[in-house]
Amino acid sequence: xxxxxxxxxxxxxxxxxxxxxxxxxxxxxxxxxxxxxxxxxxxxxxxxxxxxxxxxxxxxxxxxxxxxxxxxxxxxxxxxxxxxxxxxxxxxxxxxxxxxxxxxxxxxxxxxxxxxxxxxxxxxxxxxxxxxxxxxxxxxxxxxxxxxxxxxxxxxxxxxxxxxxxxxxxxxxxxxxxxxxxxx
Numbered sequence: 001x002x003x004x005x006x007x008x009x010x011x012x013x014x015x016x017x018x019x020x021x022x023x024x025x026x027x028x029x030x031x032x033x034x035x036x037x038x039x040x041x042x043x044x045x046x047x048x049x050x051x052x053x054x055x056x057x058x059x060x061x062x063x064x065x066x067x068x069x070x071x072x073x074x075x076x077x078x079x080x081x082x083x084x085x086x087x088x089x090x091x092x093x094x095x096x097x098x099x100x101x102x103x104x105x106x107x108x109x110x111x112x113x114x115x116x117x118x119x120x121x122x123x124x125x126x127x128x129x130x131x132x133x134x135x136x137x138x139x140x141x142x143x144x145x146x147x148x149x150x151x152x153x154x155x156x157x158x159x160x161x162x163x164x165x166x167x168x169x170x171x172x173x174x175x176x177x178x179x180x181x182x183x184x
Contacts (some may be wrong), residue, residue: 031118034123036172039152041078042164045111046105047157050075051098052118058093059145069146071122073099080111091148119172120150 044050056069076082086099103114126184154164 006075009020012035013097035089035118036121036168037150038119039166041115041117042152042154043115044103044105044154046108046111046169048154048163049102050116050118050158051100051153051155052120053096053098053151053153054088054091054120055096055149055151056091056093057149058115060093067146069122069145070155071095071097071120071148073097074119074121075103076098076100076117076119077103078117083116086111104147118152118169120169122146122148 032159042050052073052075054073055072058066058069060066068089071084071088071091073088075085077083081100082100083103084101086097088097091097101116103116105112105114149167150169151167152169153162153166
């Protein structure tokens, strides 16, 4: 069974069997961890800087207020230690936010490099509505988040030339549960 099929089956089971426990929930709106994507590990030499870029793909529509698009940009080392973080309250439609990072390189040897990876987290707002009437309808959580595209580039400090560029980011598996205060 593929990883995706397993998660799909688990979600279907939660919705089918877990809905009886959540059926008493009121319409709620809260912030959940949301969606996280990560790059693979990349090496950065002493004369290079890593830069994580995040573009809000929502188009500008005149007369329409855009949805908020908060994001957290992060760098980690190969052991999972957080090295640098930037929380952006709102990335406007068709604009970008960036986080440059000059990692400490372990030595001055010619091939010395710091091994890092970049992570982008975009929170999702979950709205759960049990419906109305004597027979409550099952709750189906709806995630509303922003649509972003992330890229990581490794730039040579002296020339400004980009040596490495990737948009190949992978989803980080995570889940969240509605807070107990949302259930009556």
